[in-house]
Amino acid sequence: MSDKDVCEPPSKKSKFMLQLIDKNEIVKEPGMNEIDRYNALMVEEEYTNPLTFWQQQHIQLAYPTLYPLAKRTFAVPCSSAAVERQFSAAGQIVTQRRSNLDLSTVNNLIFLRSIENSKRQI
Structure with a gap:
């Protein structure tokens, strides 16, 4: 063979x-x-x-x-700036007095804040 x-x-x-x-x-x-x-x-x-x-x-x-x-x-940006902004926004929302907020409430507040910020830029 x-x-x-x-x-x-x-x-x-x-x-x-x-x-x-x-x-x-x-x-x-x-x-x-x-x-x-x-x-x-x-x-x-x-x-x-x-x-x-x-x-x-x-x-x-x-x-x-x-x-x-x-x-x-390879077009994916190599920056973590957007993530850092989200953490900063979450840190301003979840304070010591508001530490018991539900996760969905925090997500909704961050989302509304991003919409508000995008309207200001226009």
Whole structure:
């Protein structure tokens, strides 16, 4: 029995990864889909910022399905300012005298406060 006769089972992919594969995708190498090509990619340069890799036109064209996913993933702001504002607002609402407020009441008050603040900015 030769090496060619041995059939390896297909590699298991998560359901999420299978949803990313476009059924009409043009495969550049026989038997490889876009995710397999990306996993096999050998990058000569060292990228400290993934956005610089995905901003290259030839990369966007080579991975048309993965590019929008990467764009959405790396567009998440790296700031905790909004969270800090919410904690500050909660700290002003839940004082020593109001420490027994129900959690839903505190959430509603913070929500109303954010609406009030957004109206002031307009």
